[in-house]
Amino acid sequence: MAKNPNRPLSPHLQVYRWSPQMAISIFHRATGFVLATAGMMTLLWWLAAIGGGAESYATFQQYVVSAGADGTALQMVSNWFFRLVALAVTFSFFQHLASGLRHLVLDIGAGYELKTNRLWASVAFIAAIFATALVALFVASRFLGVL
């Protein structure tokens, strides 16, 4: 197979205007990647910390949830890192769930009309953002003492 890197290429993604249908496709992949890596690693750490006993769970809490007033600098940085991870994973979960359900509907052959397709792609995004905001508010009020 001759592979000439300088051969002319047909126009690719950059010639198209972004639409919800395009965005949801790449978001499905990106959020799936986030869930499979950051999401699952944090979940396994949490489970292992529970299984490991009170001391290992305290370590998990200090680094992931909240180190409290006498936490080390590393723990403070780690807390903020995991807050961002939690937000990304929460959004990824709802986004992947919503676009995954959309895929299951598309798989039975429904929802391909242009307007319908566009509508449900937008609805999936809005639902994911709404659900993420709801969970963030819940966590902020119940666990972080905000609100």
Add this chain to the structure above:
Amino acid sequence: MDSRTYIGRVRGLGSAKHGGEHWLKQRLTAIGNVLLTTWFVLSLLMIPSFDHAALAQWLAQPLVAVPMILMIANIFAHARLGLQVLIEDYVHDDGLKFAAMTLLNFYVIASAVFGIFVVAKLAFTGAPA
């Protein structure tokens, strides 16, 4: 040496008979994930306390440990299929693709076994003090 083109070599052989397998498994594990993660999120929201003792007691119950083990297995099976497609679509060098696919398999199998072991050990023997 076979000097025919790739398409020439496979033409006329018929299908490999597992073209639909990956697609179907992805959908079946997706449906399983909808059920299992819905259970998990609702459980998290309803846990009364996030103290270690309360969590260990919660996780050790059969009706929590079993769905948790199912969820870990199902999620990693689904992630394996999904990340495989990412590698196939974006890694074009044959050697790198082989390496990435091997790493992916190591990652999902090791992680799933670890998670299942942790939950099973807690359910069978309880948490250390």
